[in-house]
Amino acid sequence: MRRVHEMPFGATITDDGVRFALWAPTAQEVALVLDGAERPLTQEDGGWHRLTVPEARAGSRYAFRIDGGLVVPDPASRFQPDDVHRESVVVDPAAYTWSDGSWTGRPWEETVLSELHVGTATPEGTYAGLMGKLEDLRDAGITAIELLPLAEFPGSRNWGYDGVLHYAPDAAYGTPDDLKRLVDRAHALGLMVFIDVVYNHFGPSGNYLHAYAKSFFTERHQTPWGAGINFDGSDATAVRDFFVHNAIYWLEEYHADGLRFDAVHAILDDSEKHILAEIAERARAALPNREVHLVLENDANEARWLGRDGGRPRLHTAQWDDDLHHSWHTLLTGEADGYYVDYADRPVERLGRCLAEGFAYQGEPSAHRDGEPRGEPSAHLPPSAFVGFLQNHDQIGNRAFGERIGDLASPERLALARAGLLLSPQIPLLYMGEEWAASTPFLYFVDFAEDEALSNAVREGRRREFANFKSFAEGGHDQIPDPTLEETFTRSKLDWQERSKSPHAEVLAETRRLLELRQAEVVPLTKTRFIEARSSQPKPGLLDVVWRYEGGTLRFVANFGESPAEVEVGSTGSAIWSSSNVEHEGGRARLPSWTGMFIKDSAR
Template sequence: MNLGSEYIGDRICNFTLWAPLMEEVAVHLVAPEERIIPLQPDQWGYWRGTVTNVEPGSLYFYQLNGEIDLPDPVSNSQPQGVHGASEVIDHSNFQWSDRQWRGVPLEKMVIYELHVATFTKEGTFQAVIPRISELQELGVTAIEIMPVAQYPGERNWGYDGVYPYGVQNSYGGVDGLKQLIDACHQQGMAVILDVVYNHLGPEGNYLWSLETYFTDKYKTPWGSAINYDGVYSYGVREYFRQNVLYWLETYHIDALRLDAINAIYDTGVKHILQEMADAAGSVTQRHGWKRYLIAESDFNDPKIIRPSEDGGYGIDGQWSDDFHHALHTVLTGEKQGYYQDYGSLEQLAKAYTNSFVYTGEYSLYRQRYHGTTPSKCDSSQFIVYGQNHDQVGNRMLGDRFSHLLSFAELKLSAAAVILSPYVPLLFMGEEYGETAPFLYFISHQDPSLIEAVRQGRQKEFAAFYTQEQAPDPQAVDTMLRSQLHWEQRHQGKQRILWLFYQKLLQLRAEIPALANLDRHCLEVEVIHSEKVLQLKRHYQDSQVIYWLNFSQQIVTLRENLPPGNWNRLLDSADVQWGGVGSSVPQVFNGETEKELVLSPQTVVVYNNDQ
């Protein structure tokens, strides 16, 4: 069963709407000619009809109880915006050229998160395509696109989308997204799409009119929760299960990133996340290459990513906020909000060896015990990062690490993420130290909603920024200020930083001990007095040791130097990387060398291939 409008050729289109509480439903075609065609219900509340003389591009509403028209909740395209008519799309028209594509394994992914409207000045899918080759040159193997579901206006992060099946028209619409994905696959780049299954935005949310999609049984940060386990939830579950299938099959998406699953509530026998994982698995079976689901979760609950046979939901991977928080606080010293739970090198060491920092310890921020050990979970199931859209954009001034850290610390942060035994994620522009902020922006049309968002943002930051005003999220300039200055990557230290990221990713890909994602092949030691983290990784005959020096002072290591002969692969203090010069030898022997001198805030990497 396909929901919404399904163009089947020869000017014939099937229409299906789930509306069990309606007494009468019709398709109201409004262009190119106006017609009203009644639909027929079945016992489950699905209204269906096959309509002739319908062309792709035709515009329509659903008419409820002979009184009100609303756009299709399963609309693939809203050419007139969230309040306008829906468009019939013929998906068979697009000529894909990726038949030989077989995806990128999750453990081989280097993810690059981008926002379409701010990644380029043009702000379109088409404008991303010329940059794919340079991302490949950097070492990226997958782009992650922030949500593209149709939202109000032309400026938004995407989390206020109200058409989960629609593609934002200002980005280039249906064909624009397909062209981008096809171009990525032709060049060996996987595509991850960020999707939102925990809420819909407030403006243009016509699912409210159907009365069955939301519940007040639970509360989310955005209001009522989606009804995954109450009366009439069967149709809601099907709506979102099919959305998983829709993106993976119709658009050839490689993976979906599920936004904030902590706000998805389901107490039923089979959790909706498991149902979504099963749907993704069915696509893998039909097409022969693996599709992935990646959750955003701060539960520290391994059940989310354990296989269903081990009592889990079967989600393939998850973002690791613990790793980010531990790294961020060690680098910046910040302690406000949830950062109050972090800040020690011991916690960062635990993030390396255990994925989660909180595995049952008491959280001062949450004021409760939090998390459990992620047993039976592979290292490749965790995505780690120093920056992402949340951790940058949810700061009032949208400040990146390039605003908070020194050049030396930027390199240190890059190494901490990329040399970890997890899947690294980069946030657009971080690879060259982009100086533009990434601010929160919207383009709502409802004046009262706009004012509510403005006041909400100001209130949220009042405790931290007493003398400053939050940038106006509705202002066009707020979005324009967030656009990347792509030309910066060729200039001065920013060019050096780009090359440093490239070198780290090259080492990660080519050195077996770094390419093997297994935290059980990792030893971490905290050198307390020196504020240094020592990490050893091994795989078969490949061994790597590296030191992350978070101290602002020169550090001399005299104990626990590894035995054997070691060759230097990288020292971020080297002149090549914009430093003052390396103070460690090109080759050292742990039995004969008495000391290693680390420059302040540097990473030093050696390998020992037997």
């Protein structure tokens, strides 16, 4: 089986040769630089410049010369073997033969995500290296891998959020076919593959759109990275198509099972139909016989994107639940600076609201935001509309020293939080190596070696970043790892040998046990119709959350207080999990400090 996504941009292999197309509405003339020779492109209506070259082929190197001067890569390049400033390469996507023709995906409720940075997830730091670890991930109980952004970024190392060529999987990790082999192998093992995409900005180096498509951006909208992308002004049609096609391209040509959209609160669009809605509608229409999962990161807590129709997502499948993380983190660590101030006042109550209703903030004022209201009502949504986590790339890497939660909380507290994450009906996400409590940090790193001024700006900016997080900077600014050094990147690579050593082996065994319980006891329940959920605090520090489904109920009781708590747990349900020192007899349970239990009661 072969898969090709047809699009109006870039280099397309046709029966007549290779068609090159560039949207350059503010350029007077565009020439194709192909294997060292130049040919003028034909200027057409709407800012398009096109040319079909019979002798061009897969492997040909090409670029575009703008107005007789600057030579730029193709913004829709499928491959950039020599990084963001050099020539693009013609790729024949039909050359790869897929072996997963029967794969249509897995139901969302079965998802257990492992968020992975390809460059640091394995010693090799490549798609091929990661392919060799897929069986280990599957055997741990993970059902889906989520790859940090792959779009070509400057240099050889980056988190991926500085991508500038959205259609080219980064060459530092391998070739396009290497990525396809990774996806193919994952599907053979029953694993889904998600890819992060960044549609709110371009990275600071290698974006040449301003040179020939100034209307790709607009000063009417300002983002943390400068002028906003023009989703709603004149010339917006081509801009919107660029991102709509990009989303479908990853889902179709690379057979990804889902996308995670970065920081959509920074996608500013006043159109009658927001670009997020158009992407979701067109992606689902293009792939009607597939399980397609579209996940948002949205600091604004806008429940409007997550609505259901007959239990199926109308637009987007779920959202990363930062509120849930912040509540857990505050409870686990006691940290209360920065945005944690919004959760430190009533962490148990806020955790309970997140578990039962999704968002802790559903329109209430945020102290961290100087009293600005945040969020929309979310209690009507099923728990599967939210992705929960105890850590992710942001929450680790945006600390000064890249510490994981295992460095900040006791093993006893983490044991309860781990069970709370993996057995609650939200969709759980583990950050790479979390299944065995990896000890390696995940630091912030970049490679702007060709731009020393930019490297210096990043280095100094990193040192200033922690002014509002005093507890993160206790080591002193001079000790903060330099993000531009290769050593910082190398320190972030996972040590897979830890998995077989204590205490990591014990954590891995417990993670496997919890995920087996999840698939056997929790997932079947979440596949039935969600009715309602509630959260209560029978006494300070004691949390009681109940989720009701058509197929039965699930209950989480946890004692975060310092003293033991007696709890009525009833006699009709069964305890599917409890902390080792919980005493449970005769419909009552005694929960010591930082212990809990999950109780399931099937419908009769």
